Amino acid sequence: MTLPDSEAALRQARVVCVANQKGGVGKTTTVISLAAAIADLGARVLVIDLDPQGNASTGLGIRIEEGEPSTYGVLVDGDALRAALRATSIDGLDLLPSSLDLAGAEVELVPAFSREHRLERAIAEVLTEYDLIIVDCPPSLGLLTINALVAAHEVLVPIQCEYYALEGLSQLLRTVDLVSDNLNRHVRVGGVVLTMYDARTNLANQVVSEVRNYFGDLTYTTVIPRSVRLSEAPSFGQPITTYDPSSRGARAYQRLAREVSFRMELPVQIPDETNLERLLGSSFTVPATDTDRDDRIAPAQETDA
Ligand SMILES: Nc1ncnc2c1ncn2[C@@H]1O[C@H](COP(=O)(O)OP(=O)(O)O)[C@@H](O)[C@H]1O
Numbered sequence: 082m083t084l085p086d087s088e089a090a091l092r093q094a095r096v097v098c099v100a101n102q103k104g105g106v107g108k109t110t111t112v113i114s115l116a117a118a119i120a121d122l123g124a125r126v127l128v129i130d131l132d133p134q135g136n137a138s139t140g141l142g143i144r145i146e147e148g149e150p151s152t153y154g155v156l157v158d159g160d161a162l163r164a165a166l167r168a169t170s171i172d173g174l175d176l177l178p179s180s181l182d183l184a185g186a187e188v189e190l191v192p193a194f195s196r197e198h199r200l201e202r203a204i205a206e207v208l209t210e211y212d213l214i215i216v217d218c219p220p221s222l223g224l225l226t227i228n229a230l231v232a233a234h235e236v237l238v239p240i241q242c243e244y245y246a247l248e249g250l251s252q253l254l255r256t257v258d259l260v261s262d263n264l265n266r267h268v269r270v271g272g273v274v275l276t277m278y279d280a281r282t283n284l285a286n287q288v289v290s291e292v293r294n295y296f297g298d299l300t301y302t303t304v305i306p307r308s309v310r311l312s313e314a315p316s317f318g319q320p321i322t323t324y325d326p327s328s329r330g331a332r333a334y335q336r337l338a339r340e341v342s343f344r345m346e347l348p349v350q351i352p353d354e355t356n357l358e359r360l361l362g363s364s365f366t367v368p369a370t371d372t373d374r375d376d377r378i379a380p381a382q383e384t385d386a
């Protein structure tokens with residue numbers, strides 16, 4: 082899909098916030114991998130790191146010190162967003178980085194004027210410069226996540242294929258409703274993506290069907306497999322699409338990138354339309370686990386050891 086120049090100039094970024102107040106469900110991994118895969122399709126993408134942990138920043142190879150231009154200055158001091166942006170090593174992918182000082186913003190913003198609208202105002206100046214702005218939220222429903230919800234057109238919710246996958250989600254959905262009733266009537270949950278799927282466990286399949294029952298068509302067809310390569314990539318400061326482009330994790334996020342681009346009508350070239358139709362037409366695509374020898378499968382319970 083190519084727009085005439087005049088239309089392209091008027092086009093504004095789709096703003097998506099990736100949220101789930103649970104930690105460790107794959108928010109940051111999804112932000113980094115999806116952003117890189119969509120930039121690879123030719124879209125102009127901005128990642129906003131809204132988590133004081135700064136994992137999206139370091140995962141994209143950018144580590145900043147406290148005091149350097151960052152999300153903190155933009156939200157708390159009203160610094161210009163443009164001055165804080167960094168180009169990443171991926172063509173078409175920029176980053177607004179964060180560092181630990183952002184943790185203070187949650188408290189410092191409480192008495193601030195129009196505290197919920199800080200991010201929305203900050204991104205207004207670059208909306209025509211990107212096709213997609215994707216915000217990595219911290220694992221809480223505090224003021225930082227509220228800022229993301231107020232700035233966003235839609236919420237993408239990663240859900241880990243694990244015990245209690247749906248627990249706590251009603252709180253997130255309530256928060257989205259509250260924001261939509263009071264602060265941004267457009268925001269809604271626009272998609273759900275299942276992460277860390279391990280075909281060897283019955284539990285994972287159970288979670289997949291529960292989520293599909295509950296969220297229906299909002300659930301993306303692509304399911305992200307649990308994969309060691311995906312967990313290794315951040316320590317090399319690279320998205321999976323660069324670190325190991327042929328791994329199962331990379332291929333899954335590339336597939337998700339096509340689905341997301343299609344649903345959000347992003348101006349990208351999707352290489353093989355027939356494949357996409359096949360992909361979107363099938364009700365349930367889970368990754369193969371035993372046919373791929375290029376990629377080891379992480380143990381399902383690695384965090385419990
Ligand atoms: N599909 C996956 N397979 C294996 N490890 C993963 C996968 N997705 C994320 N991880 C790892 O799990 C941990 C939590 O993921 P992360 O994306 O940081 O979650 P969140 O941002 O929700 O806290 C990280 O160490 C990450 O590398």
Ligand SMILES: [Mg+2]
Pocket residue numbers: 108109110132136218
């Ligand atoms: Mg994170």
